[in-house]
Amino acid sequence: xxxxxxxxPTKFLSLTARLLPPxxxxxxxxxxxxxxxxxxxxxxxxxxxxxxxMFIHVPNAWLSxxxxxxxxxxxxxxxxxxxxxxxxxxxxxAPIGAAFTFLxxxxxxxxxxxxxxxxxEWDARLTSVLILFLMYLGLIALWRAVEDPSRAARAAAILTxxxxxxxxxxxxxxxxxxxLHQPASVMRMGGPSLDKAFLIPLLVMAxxxxxxxxxxxxxxxxxxxxxxxxxxxxxxxxSKQAA
Amino acid sequence: xxxxxxxxxxxxxYALVTAVVLILIVWIAVDYRRQQAxxxxxxxxxxxxxxxxxxxxx
Numbered sequence: 001x002x003x004x005x006x007x008x009p010t011k012f013l014s015l016t017a018r019l020l021p022p023x024x025x026x027x028x029x030x031x032x033x034x035x036x037x038x039x040x041x042x043x044x045x046x047x048x049x050x051x052x053x054m055f056i057h058v059p060n061a062w063l064s065x066x067x068x069x070x071x072x073x074x075x076x077x078x079x080x081x082x083x084x085x086x087x088x089x090x091x092x093x094a095p096i097g098a099a100f101t102f103l104x105x106x107x108x109x110x111x112x113x114x115x116x117x118x119x120x121e122w123d124a125r126l127t128s129v130l131i132l133f134l135m136y137l138g139l140i141a142l143w144r145a146v147e148d149p150s151r152a153a154r155a156a157a158i159l160t161x162x163x164x165x166x167x168x169x170x171x172x173x174x175x176x177x178x179x180l181h182q183p184a185s186v187m188r189m190g191g192p193s194l195d196k197a198f199l200i201p202l203l204v205m206a207x208x209x210x211x212x213x214x215x216x217x218x219x220x221x222x223x224x225x226x227x228x229x230x231x232x233x234x235x236x237x238x239s240k241q242a243a
Numbered sequence: 244x245x246x247x248x249x250x251x252x253x254x255x256x257y258a259l260v261t262a263v264v265l266i267l268i269v270w271i272a273v274d275y276r277r278q279q280a281x282x283x284x285x286x287x288x289x290x291x292x293x294x295x296x297x298x299x300x301x
Contacts, residue, residue: 056260
């Protein structure tokens with residue numbers, strides 16, 4: 001099945017029906033393994049047991065950016081290739097990305113209080129992620145403000161692509177500015193600086209959360225396709241009644 | 244598993260992530276049922292798709 005085949009919503013729905021159960025199962029298994037490994041991970045010599053927050057904070061932080069990246073590719077699909085499912089993918093991803101960003105901010109704050117002595121600091125990393133969260137909310141509001149999804153799609157796509165400028169700012173904020181937030185310790189030149197005792201559970205949780213996103217995104221896309229089907233049938237019904 | 248003096252921060256973080264993920268799952272599941280119910284209502288009222296299939300057919 002090619003990408004062009006998936007342009008047909010009916011084929012996409014049939015593929016989703018087949019993919020969702022195994023994806024949900026794999027997500028649950030990976031997250032359970034990750035949680036068990038996180039529970040058994042040793043305390044950090046400086047941070048003590050609070051290092052356990054890393055296993056949920058970091059995957060959510062990664063996904064907050066990854067989801068916007070997915071929406072940016074979908075935005076190109078809307079504006080350049082006019083793929084029929086591109087704006088469906090974009091619209092369905094926004095609330096999920098907002099939830100991951102919210103969790104990254106709150107778990108980071110709960111980790112920051114015991115380690116930094118403050119819940120919040122207006123430093124470059126925290127502020128740029130807060131801006132990302134506000135952009136997610138703006139995008140959701142835009143989708144809700146315009147009734148016709150095809151009209152909303154172009155505006156949302158432009159906003160998404162403009163917002164993508166924030167992604168490298170978030171990623172490199174800890175290198176470009178002097179921040180309270182620590183620099184990258186996994187995706188960095190010279191390889192991860194984390195010990196395997198922390199790195200392995202973190203990667204398992206990251207893959208688990210990524211699968212969770214794929215599962216939820218496919219399910220939300222299926223819902224959006226059905227919502228559009230309902231809308232077009234209601235319009236057909238209304239035009240029949242008017243005739 | 245001893246969580247030390249900052250147990251409240253760790254437990255709150257995990258509880259919050261669990262709650263938000265569960266809310267997302269339930270919201271998407273409820274939305275799916277709602278759309279299916281609307282399609283069934285439309286099907287019952289005799290509206291068919293341009294392809295000739297019924298509203299609830301994949």
